[in-house]
Amino acid sequence: MAKKNRQKKYQNSNGGHIEDSSNVIFDPMSVTWLEKYDKIVSRIWNKVPTSVGKVIATVATFLVGISINGDWVNLFVHLRKQLGYATGRSLSETSIMWNSISIENLRLTNFSFYFISSCVVSYTMYFGVGGFLHWYYYVRQRDRPYEWKCQPTKWLSPELERHEIILGTFSLTLNMTVSAILATYIANGGYCTVYYQISDYGWFWFLLQFPIIYIILDYITYWIHRIYHFPWLYVRFHKLHHKYKQPTAFSVTAIHPVESLNIQLLLITPLFTIPVHWLSYYTVVIYNYYHGIIDHSGVNFKAYWWQPWQPDAIFHDNHHQYCHVNFGFNLSIWDKLHGTFRLKDRVYREDIFFGNGKAIQEVSEAELLEDIKERQSENPLAYKNNKLDYELSPAQIKRLKSKK
Ligand SMILES: [Zn+2]
Ligand SMILES: [Zn+2]
Known part of the structure; x- marks a missing residue:
């Protein structure tokens, strides 16, 4: 049935890769498995009003966004601390005794709790909610790509869909592990520069953090990305992410594990270097993740009127289509300044x-x-x-x- 559905929709896609349809085989690791449930899901979905459907798709994008680094587990830890449920002692009370290293000493008590719950939520979001998003566009609207797709005549082959899901799951697992370590460490009172009472540094600094963190993180990611496009690093690491000339939401975490770890470690530096309120840091980070999904979706999303700084999804889609250009993510100014726009x-x-x-x-x-x-x-x-x-x-x- 999966084969039949795809054949029918490919042939209707007005200029799509029709030749691919004859080779489509049911593959449980590729997104083709979604097509098996197309009829059932469509029957339910057709009862949902279009406006409600759009809201559900936006919320789904947001939920997948929170999960791409397993960061919801950190949100949970900081929220608990904010509400006064901190269990750990501060570093000044007990410093690490390097001559007797233990789980407790390293502030990793209860790691399994954070890790397992992080896995359950992240996998559910990635496959369940991410799967829904993929069905919403790539299966349900496969026969009318000119209405929604950035590159309407080109599609990832089932082999590449499989590739991005396997690589994406691997890097997602790595990211989740790092997030779970971070969450456990902070929950147990490990050193960080995060604070919880706005009055500690005043409202002015609290509000200023939003643009500052946004600009700093975006500039850092511009440079990491640009450096990974230097020939030596590109061929060894970043080229893997560029296998997808037509990215989908699953491409976001489909990055070489070395690069993925590198990005994640750089992005958490504000938590250990400047006084940041957890709410401002994670609001910016989640906003960035949300746009990571949007930018890789392959869908012609445009920035809202209240985001005059935000490039449309086509900006990063162009990066995948043409490769060494448009290295920025949430601001195009870096590319304009450095001549890579x-x-x-x-x-x-x-x-x-x-x-x-x-x-x-x-x-x-x-x-x-x-x-x-x-x-x-x-x-x-x-x-x-x-x-x-x-x-x-x-x-x-x-x-x-x-x-x-
Ligand atoms: Zn790139
Ligand atoms: Zn990309």
């Missing part, structure tokens, strides 16, 4: 490193044709005013090519 008169490909692309007059005829084809495969509905920002008319190509 996608420009109309430049060509970007996986073999053109460092984020500046190549001037259109320098590429070969074959490369130019390939690039034009890529540009034409983008969905105008993913851009502001529903117009392709990077489409080149024959006259523009001629003019750009003759410019020296």
Whole structure:
């Protein structure tokens, strides 16, 4: 049945990879398993009003977002501390005795509780809620990709869907383990610079933390990402994440474990270096995770009016389609400042490193044709005013090519 469904929908997808449909086999590790339940879920879903459906999809995106680093377990620990249920002693009361290292000494008592509960919630969110999100777009609306998809004529093959879920689950497990260690350590009174009473540092600092943490974390992630695009690191680690030229929500955690750990450890540095209120830090972090799902969804989400700083989903989708360009996530200013923002008169490909692309007059005829084809495969509905920002008319190509 899965094979039949996909065949039917692929053939209706107006220019999609029809040739893939003949090779589709039921694969429990690929998202094709969702198609098996398409009829049942559709029957229930059709009774839900469209507006309610949209709210459910947004909440689902948010829930998967909280889970991508297993960070809900940290929220639980800080909330308990805020409410006065702290059980651990502070570091000043008992310092670590390095000559007699024990679980208690390392402040890892009850680690299994945090780890197991983190696993249960994160896997449920990733497969259950993430699976629902995938069904909502990629199965339910497979026959009308021009209405919602950033790259409507291209789809990940079932093999790549399988690949991203296996790699994504592996890195998710690693992230969850680190989060569980952090949560256990803090719950047991380990050293950190997190505070709970706003009055400790005043309202001004409390409010200022939101933009400061947002800007610092975004700038750090811009540079980590850009550095992972240097040839040596790209080939060994980051290339794995770029297997998905049409990312889906499952691609968010589908990162090489070394890179994933690296990012997570850098992102938690504010918790140990500056006085941060847990609420401001985790509000920003969860907002970033939520947009991580949006950016990788492959869906033409656009920023709301109240987020003038936020790039639309197509910004990171472009990064996956064209590779060494648009390294930022939640602000495009870093790319604009450092010259790595996608420009109309430049060509970007996986073999053109460092984020500046190549001037259109320098590429070969074959490369130019390939690039034009890529540009034409983008969905105008993913851009502001529903117009392709990077489409080149024959006259523009001629003019750009003759410019020296
Ligand atoms: Zn990248
Ligand atoms: Zn990505």
